[in-house]
Amino acid sequence: MCGIAGLFDTRGRRDFDRELMRRMNDVQFHRGPDEGGYHFEPGAALAHRRLSIIDLATGQQPLFNEDGSVAVVFNGEIYNFQELVPELEALGHVFHTRSDTEVIVHAWEAWGEDCVGRFRGMFAFALYDRNREILFLARDRLAVKPLFYALLDDGTLAFGSELKVLLQHPAFRRTLDPLAVEEYFALGYVAEPRTIFTGAKKLGAGETLCVRRGRSLPEPRQYWDVRFTLDNRLSLADAVDELTARLRESIRLRMIAEVPLGAFLSGGVDSSAVVATMAGLSQEPVNTCSISFDNPLFDEAEFARQVAERYRTRHYVETVKSDDFDLIDTLAALYDEPYADSSAIPTYRVCQLARKRVTVALSGDGGDESFGGYRRYRSHLMEQRWRDHLPHGLRRPVFGLLGRMYPKADWAPRPLRAKTTFQALARDAVEAYFHSVSILRGDLRRRLFSADFRRQLGGYDALEVFRRHAGNARTDDPLALIQYLDLKTYLVGDINTKVDRASMAHSLEVREPLMDHELVEWLATLPSALKIQGNEGKYLLKKALEPLLPHGVLYRPKKGFAVPLAQWFRGPLARRVREVVLGDRLAATGMFDRAFLQHLVDAHQSGARDYSSPLWTVMMFDAFLRNLEAGAPGVARAAESVPA
Incomplete structure (x- = not known):
């Protein structure tokens, strides 16, 4: 895994400041501590930080074609590169390394922008073609690897693997985007293509950006999307056989490395599936890493131990204490923009543990989205059956009224918590699903934001993110629709972001066999009843x-990678929560209604309500502002960054 950075003059051929380029590259040193490389020429500068995984001796970057006219910097892995080499050699291309990076430059020469369709893997790369005067940016189909870019006022296009790369450029404007703030408080992350800053964007999943010197910046081009056809009528037995074969192939490809390799093992179905398959493919015991919690309500270590013993893995476990909240400031620095998934804490710790033993770790991420694993999927399907039997004109007024009148009952047994169900039944499918995954739902966000900030939003609602993707889903199947929405939003903006930053903080490469695009495409052809x-x-x-795992591992309630926020905020962090949420920094932004912030703190700490997720989201926004003040040149006060 690596970090990339660069500058491209869209108007001419200026020489770029080499010291600036070094600062942009050094700020992501953690992504590639083994080597750093640069290429400078009039109109372009490329930089790379390398974590050596394949072709340790000759895989340095930037890497060039035969005559040096095409250069690339690359973050990720092309798992099928060995299959592409003979095809490209038959077209006359000469290879000088054994690295997957070199395949990219020759594939560009052979197939142009369509080269990305030939790659199987996780990747973000920037390619400069001097003869064509093109900068070509690309991101993998499921956005496993990140890529940020910004067009500056002087016509310079800056890009990098992390936002902190762009923040090093003195011409980058640090104005916060109000619409991104709305998305963050709804989802816990800023959804692609937006970033927290108005001047920067994320390249989206399965997108490329081809920038030609002398022309205006084009819109990204989508080269891939998953389509849920649900038309594959395999029997269950045949589907099991094919799935087993596809899992083995995907995992085999991701076990190719010249450095120590292992896997995360949480004790859940997905990571256990990966470990069981790896054990069947490896001559040596698999290295497995697990985090246990000293709070038994959150601990799954026993299930991980069962799998480790069954497959005789070299199993490493570390315990995370229930008061492991000292990472708040560290996480803010890692993520560069507000990010509110509290499972980033144990993810950081398991990556820290894994890096002591291995350089590459396989994960089970992506399984819930493609196989239909989230509990919220089953709840949504149940509610959808009600929606399908009642006309919308009746549902909205009747259940909307019930949703408003029924008391919020966090303390009650789940069947009695009907308020959320009533609210969901009053909505259409997309709005209901968005409502179910929102950290602060629409009514709470309206109360959270000040009147002035609501005016800045101009009526924008983060629901539009889901509406936009739903318009491209091309399915009316209830499960397929929300799977598609998660693949486009939660998987990309939350899961992949979390794992990339946590792993790269420790110079660890994480590979994701359940996100293999060919596997995802095949699963999308299967009927929802198989999921x-x-x-x-x-x-x-x-x-x-x-046949591979104990019944107790497969058929037990899902716990997830959670931390005890509610307890923290009523116990060891009670004072800190109050000081941060009601403090001067958030007040100075003018974004928030202080009376509602007071309500969040008081109601939670009294035990009247569980506002742990909203409070964590507010605290991480404050941590982002504090990090911005401390680390971004030219930023004096967060309030100055907020547009009037």
Whole structure:
């Protein structure tokens, strides 16, 4: 895994400041501590930080074609590069390394912008073609690897693997985007293509950006999207056989490395599936890493131990204490923009543990989205059956009224917490699903924001992110629709962001076999009944794993990678929560209604309500502002960054 950075003059051929380029590259040193490389020529500058995984001796970057006219900097892995080499050699291309990076420059020469369609892997790269005067940026299909870019006022296009790269440029404007703030408080992250800054964007999943000197900046081009056809009529037995073969192939490809390799093992179905398959493909015991919690309500270490013992792995475990909240400031520095998934804490710790043993770790990320594993999927399907039987004209007024009148009952048994269900039944499918995954739902966000900030939003609602993607889903199947929405939003903006920053903080490469695009495409052809059957999620995956894993691992309630926020905020962090949420920094932004912030703190700490997720989201926004003040040149006060 690596970090990339660069500058491209869209108007001419200026020489770029070499010291500036070094600062941009050094700020992401953690992404590639093994080597650093640069290329400078009139109109372009490329930089690279390398974490050596494949072709340790000759895989340095930037890397060039035969005559030096095409240069590339690359972050990720092209798993099928060995298959592409003979095809490119037959076209006359000469290879000088054994690295997957060199495939990119020759594939560009052979197939132009369509080269990305030939790559199987996770990647973000920038390619400069001097003869064509083109900068070509690309990101993998499921956005496993990040890529940020900004067009500056002088016509310079700056790009990098992390936002902190762009923040090093003195011409980059640090104005906060109000619409991004709205998205953050709804989702816990800023959704692609937006960033927290108005002047920067994320390249989206399965997108390329081809910038030609002398022309205006084009819109990104989408070269891939998943389509849920649901038309593959395999029997269950045949689907199990094919899934098993596809999992083995995906995992085999991701076990190619010239450095120590292992896997995360949480004790859940997905990571256990990866470890069981790896064990069947490896001559040596698999290295596995787990985090245990000293709070038994959050601990899954026993299930991880069962899998480790069954496959005789070299199993390493570390315990995370229930008061492991000292990472708040560290996380703000890692993520560069507000990010509110509290499972970033144990993810950081398991990456820290893994790096002591291995350089590459396989994960089970992406399984819930493609196999239908989230509990919220089953709840949504149940509610959708009600929506399908009642006309919208009746549902909205009747259930809307019930949703407003029914008391919020966090303390009650789940069947009695009807307020959320009533609210969901009053909405259409997309709005209901958005409502179910929002950290602060629409009514709470309206109360959170000040009147002045609501005017800045101009009526914008983060729901529009889901509406936009739903318009491209091309399916009316209830499960397929929300799977598509998660693949476009939650997987990209939350899961992949979390794992990339946490792993790169420790110079660890994480590979994701359940996000192999060919596997994802195949699963999207299967009927939804093979994913959720009755009250059982991941039905097909569990059936395929029955010969490999204990019944107790496969068919137990899902816990997730959670931390005890509610307890922290009423106990050891109670004072800090009050000082931060009601402090001067947030007040100075003018964004928030202080009376509602007071309500969040008081109601939570009294035990009247569980506002732990909203409070964590507010605290991480404050941590972002504090990090921006401390680390970004030219930023004096957060309030000065907020547009009037």
